[in-house]
Amino acid sequence: MGYPHPSHAGETPVLSQYFGDREAIxxxxxxxxxxxxxxxxxxxxxxxxxxxxxxxxxxxxxxxxGFPTGIKWSFMKPGDGKPHYLCCNADxxxxxxxxxxxxxxxTPHALVEGCAIGAYAIGAETAYIYIRGEFTEPLARMRAxxxxxxxxxxxxxxxxxxxxxxxxxxxKGAGAYIxxxxxxxxxxxEGRRGNPRIKPPFPAVSGVFAQPTTINNVETxxxxxxxIVRGAEWYKGLSLSSPKSTGSKLFSVCGNIAKPGNYEVTLxxxxxxxxxxxxxxxxxxxxxxxxxxxxxxVPIQTMEEAEATKMDYExxxxxxxxxxxxxxxxxxxxxxxxxxxxxxxxxxxxxSCAQCTQCREGTAWTTKIMERxxxxxxxxxxxxxxxxxxxxxxxxxxxxxxxxxxxxxxSGINKFRSExxxxxxKPTFHPVTAAVA
Amino acid sequence: MTAVTHEHDAPYQPVFVGERxxxxxxxxxxxxxxxxCILPALWMVQEDRGWVSDEGIAEVALVLELTPAYVKGVxxxxxxxxQHPVGKYLMQVCTTTPCNICGAEDVVRxxxxxxxxxxxxxxxxxxxxxxxxxxxxxxxxxxxxxxxNEEVVESVxxxxxxEIVAGLK
Numbered sequence: 098m099g100y101p102h103p104s105h106a107g108e109t110p111v112l113s114q115y116f117g118d119r120e121a122i123x124x125x126x127x128x129x130x131x132x133x134x135x136x137x138x139x140x141x142x143x144x145x146x147x148x149x150x151x152x153x154x155x156x157x158x159x160x161x162x163g164f165p166t167g168i169k170w171s172f173m174k175p176g177d178g179k180p181h182y183l184c185c186n187a188d189x190x191x192x193x194x195x196x197x198x199x200x201x202x203x204t205p206h207a208l209v210e211g212c213a214i215g216a217y218a219i220g221a222e223t224a225y226i227y228i229r230g231e232f233t234e235p236l237a238r239m240r241a242x243x244x245x246x247x248x249x250x251x252x253x254x255x256x257x258x259x260x261x262x263x264x265x266x267x268x269k270g271a272g273a274y275i276x277x278x279x280x281x282x283x284x285x286x287e288g289r290r291g292n293p294r295i296k297p298p299f300p301a302v303s304g305v306f307a308q309p310t311t312i313n314n315v316e317t318x319x320x321x322x323x324x325i326v327r328g329a330e331w332y333k334g335l336s337l338s339s340p341k342s343t344g345s346k347l348f349s350v351c352g353n354i355a356k357p358g359n360y361e362v363t364l365x366x367x368x369x370x371x372x373x374x375x376x377x378x379x380x381x382x383x384x385x386x387x388x389x390x391x392x393x394x395v396p397i398q399t400m401e402e403a404e405a406t407k408m409d410y411e412x413x414x415x416x417x418x419x420x421x422x423x424x425x426x427x428x429x430x431x432x433x434x435x436x437x438x439x440x441x442x443x444x445x446x447x448x449s450c451a452q453c454t455q456c457r458e459g460t461a462w463t464t465k466i467m468e469r470x471x472x473x474x475x476x477x478x479x480x481x482x483x484x485x486x487x488x489x490x491x492x493x494x495x496x497x498x499x500x501x502x503x504x505x506x507x508s509g510i511n512k513f514r515s516e517x518x519x520x521x522x523k524p525t526f527h528p529v530t531a532a533v534a
Numbered sequence: 535m536t537a538v539t540h541e542h543d544a545p546y547q548p549v550f551v552g553e554r555x556x557x558x559x560x561x562x563x564x565x566x567x568x569x570x571c572i573l574p575a576l577w578m579v580q581e582d583r584g585w586v587s588d589e590g591i592a593e594v595a596l597v598l599e600l601t602p603a604y605v606k607g608v609x610x611x612x613x614x615x616x617q618h619p620v621g622k623y624l625m626q627v628c629t630t631t632p633c634n635i636c637g638a639e640d641v642v643r644x645x646x647x648x649x650x651x652x653x654x655x656x657x658x659x660x661x662x663x664x665x666x667x668x669x670x671x672x673x674x675x676x677x678x679x680x681x682x683n684e685e686v687v688e689s690v691x692x693x694x695x696x697e698i699v700a701g702l703k
Contacts, residue, residue, distance in 0.1 A: 180566075192630045192670040223564075230577075230614045231626075231671050233684045266564045271573055272614030274669065286565075288572035288598075290611040306566050351632045351674035358675050393631060424674065426632050441631050447669050450611075 100199055102356050105375045109335065109345040112319050113361040116203045122238060124245040127206035133251060135322025139214040140259045144175065147218040151321060153329035155343035160186055160314030161392065161422045163410045172301035173219040173309050181221035182310045184286065185212050185318055187228040188270055188277040191392035192444060193424025196347040197315035199359050201228070201235035204319070205242035211318030213252065213263045214325060219311050222262045227282050229270040240267055274448035278496045279312040281450065292450050293496035316347055337365025342409030346423055350376050353383065353429035368406035372427070379429055387428040387513065391421020393441050394501035396508035417508070434516045438509040439467035445502035456499035459490035463506055475521040480510055546589035549582050550597050558597060568598045572608055576615055585616035621657040621664035623702050625649070626681040630670040636677035637691065642667060644695035645680070662703065
């Protein structure tokens with residue numbers, strides 16, 4: 098449902114059905130709503146059966162990359178004699194995204210259940226849930242839910258009386274966007290600076306504490322109990338456009354729009370209907386200008402592109418962007434795109450872990466040049482310089498933070514060039530002439 | 535809202551004694567290494583002392599069998615560990631793009647004016663407030679969120695600031 102707004106007929110509330118329902122927060126309330134039936138059923142299946150069901154459902158990672166979850170789980174080799182780990186990525190820090198926050202605030206037991214099933218499926222006895230430090234309320238609710246689940250015998254050395262051991266540990270982050278990158282998160286859990294690691298080795302081979310590890314997003318894991326209970330075919334049936342995009346997805350909507358909030362729709366939904374009908378369209382007297390549909394790391398869409406989009410992994414790519422984490426940022430005609438892209442660049446400059454030169458220098462210089470243009474101090478060749486920096490920042494670093502900084506800059510200049518040019522009043526800068534003068 | 539006192543010049547009192555020590559010891563079995571407890575241990579220091587001082591870093595290093603230099607390296611990576619004393623109320627305003635387009639900069643200006651802080655990061659003369667900008671609090675649909683110590687206040691506008699600040703004085 099469109100929390101904090103009433104549910105809309107166009108939505109498919111599977112994960113968000115109980116948002117705003119205070120009773121669902123507690124174990125008793127959650128059980129009354131069918132909670133832990135999925136875990137009960139999963140524990141009666143073999144881990145490989147669970148992996149097969151998740152594979153067949155077509156569930157793809159909801160954190161941004163969209164990797165098929167069942168296939169990711171199948172990389173964890175059973176019986177290798179090593180401890181396996183599940184890490185749940187609840188470090189939701191992508192600007193524009195606030196869906197995991199609401200999942201943990203309203204349905205913490207759904208995540209406990211999803212983690213328990215995920216851990217069992219990949220042969221792990223311990224699941225770490227890495228929650229960003231700023232999420233004090235979701236942290237408190239998750240801690241309370243885990244405590245309740247231990248007290249009720251759902252977790253622990255004899256999970257639900259099956260003799261299987263499932264432990265869940267909540268790990269509180271301390272303020273670092275980059276810790277949402279899976280290898281940085283593993284370093285952070287190990288007690289290190291949150292620098293991303295070079296892959297390979299991939300986490301399934303050598304992850305947290307150098308053991309086989311799977312990292313899943315909150316929203317991915319909370320979908321799993323539903324798939325176990327209702328079956329892969331049901332989940333696969335939730336698809337309106339591309340058969341490669343199945344299920345329902347939460348979209349966080351923010352910025353200049355009438356009804357910001359979280360909305361859950363079946364993948365393939367019309368983005369135009371979504372923006373104008375579900376979310377109530379623009380604010381009175383204003384017009385939409387641009388959309389960032391999947392968190393700030395994905396390319397900016399013009400309104401023509403956005404209105405032609407089918408909301409699934411393939412649909413956003415066809416219209417010049419990506420689904421990403423589903424964080425929809427709406428800009429209206431009151432906004433100056435140069436100022437906002439400069440602000441986005443500053444975000445990345447602040448959050449760069451500074452390991453890779455291209456990122457450390459690139460994010461800083463991009464920000465300086467963007468802010469110079471914003472302040473009317475830009476020169477005619479600044480745009481070319483930005484493109485050249487962006488080229489050096491793309492595909493050349495350990496993680497994609499560097500690429501992510503280049504994305505809004507490049508797509509912004511390409512799609513809103515006139516706004517940049519309107520601010521650039523200075524003639525081309527000639528070093529020789531400047532030195533003489 | 536929890537209020538923490540910040541005694542800048544008082545001699546350092548160890549954090550990991552009594553109940554806190556038990557709390558820390560209870561964490562060790564949850565991880566295969568002691569080092570993994572560094573973030574939780576630093577949180578305990580900050581909760582009890584309001585910030586993470588060099589003495590706090592040395593104590594964490596001691597209890598986790600690490601070097602102070604290593605612990606300091608970790609502390610400086612994460613923005614939420616206060617490396618300096620802050621006011622009784624630390625106000626973190628999200629000014630990243632989604633909040634920025636909803637007027638976050640006006641909220642920052644109003645907060646600085648109302649709290650009497652001369653600039654971002656500078657504690658007010660009465661020692662009550664420190665205002666800082668923060669990158670994305672993950673509550674973009676409730677622009678502008680302001681985190682005051684442990685509590686996130688949603689949908690703050692410049693107009694609401696006087697009432698919020700007055701409520702804390």
